[in-house]
Amino acid sequence: xxxxxxxxxxxxxxxxxxxxxxxxxxxxxxxxxxxxxxxxxxxxxxxxxxxxxxxxxxxxxxxxxxxxxxxxxxxxxxxxxxxxxxxxxxxxxxxxxxxxxxxxxxxxxxxxxxxxxxxxxxxxxxxxxxxxxxxxxxxxxxxxxxxxxxxxxxxx
Numbered sequence: 001x002x003x004x005x006x007x008x009x010x011x012x013x014x015x016x017x018x019x020x021x022x023x024x025x026x027x028x029x030x031x032x033x034x035x036x037x038x039x040x041x042x043x044x045x046x047x048x049x050x051x052x053x054x055x056x057x058x059x060x061x062x063x064x065x066x067x068x069x070x071x072x073x074x075x076x077x078x079x080x081x082x083x084x085x086x087x088x089x090x091x092x093x094x095x096x097x098x099x100x101x102x103x104x105x106x107x108x109x110x111x112x113x114x115x116x117x118x119x120x121x122x123x124x125x126x127x128x129x130x131x132x133x134x135x136x137x138x139x140x141x142x143x144x145x146x147x148x149x150x151x152x153x154x155x156x
Contacts, residue, residue, distance in 0.1 A: 007038035010106030
């Protein structure tokens with residue numbers, strides 16, 4: 001059985017002013033590009049990382065909020081990362097998908113904060129960061145070019 005391939009999309013600061021499904025709540029151009037790529041059918045599962053809520057499913061309805069991961073203290077980011085790891089473990093390691101490849105379509109801060117928490121005793125994750133080192137314009141271009149190309153997304 002091949003690994004379960006999961007897209008992890010970072011939330012955005014720009015949001016609607018009313019409750020909406022997470023995939024619609026965030027309105028920034030980079031988020032919109034990332035969610036289109038993630039939902040294009042090349043991934044087995046898609047989650048959105050929220051600085052306030054942790055792991056969200058795309059259709060999960062969320063109220064707008066004003067919390068940024070960058071404004072949290074180091075201790076609060078570590079706590080958030082532990083919560084994210086536990087939420088991912090619960091969502092992915094349901095007995096069927098013990099191993100997974102997590103493809104982060106998220107800002108560097110999200111990846112760097114969550115990565116250490118994913119090395120615990122739970123499921124075995126392979127982490128892929130295809131947008132690493134790219135500026136926003138390059139990220140959007142990459143996401144557009146790779147929206148339907150599974151092989152290009154996962155460099156395992």
